[in-house]
Amino acid sequence: MKKHNAPFTIVADESYEHFERNSVAKxxxxxxxxxxxxxxxxxQATLRGYFPLTLSIGKLSIIPVDVLIDEQGKVVRAHYCKDTVDHIPIDELIAFSKGQ
Known part of the structure; x- marks a missing residue:
């Protein structure tokens, strides 16, 4: 794992409010x-200090969702991940951030 200087904003739903409201799978x-x-x-994540703030199985078991939102606030793509390592490829995220 390494730090990326992503040319886009990354937002986390730390309170799980949106996950719960949108019935994200657990x-x-x-x-x-x-x-x-x-x-x-x-x-690598563990060795770099990433440790979940909660050890609640209910929160650890939430499967990620990657959502691309354009400048007008419209959801362009929602990728419901199969597991915790299935995400939209970084190249696609960068292309989206450049308007491609």
């Missing part, structure tokens, strides 16, 4: 699959 099994699919990433 699956502890998928959380574990993500950790097993990418154990090196999981280990």
């Amino acid at each position: 699956s502890f099994g998928r959380f574990l699959i993500g950790a097993l699919r990418s154990p090196l990433t999981f280990m």
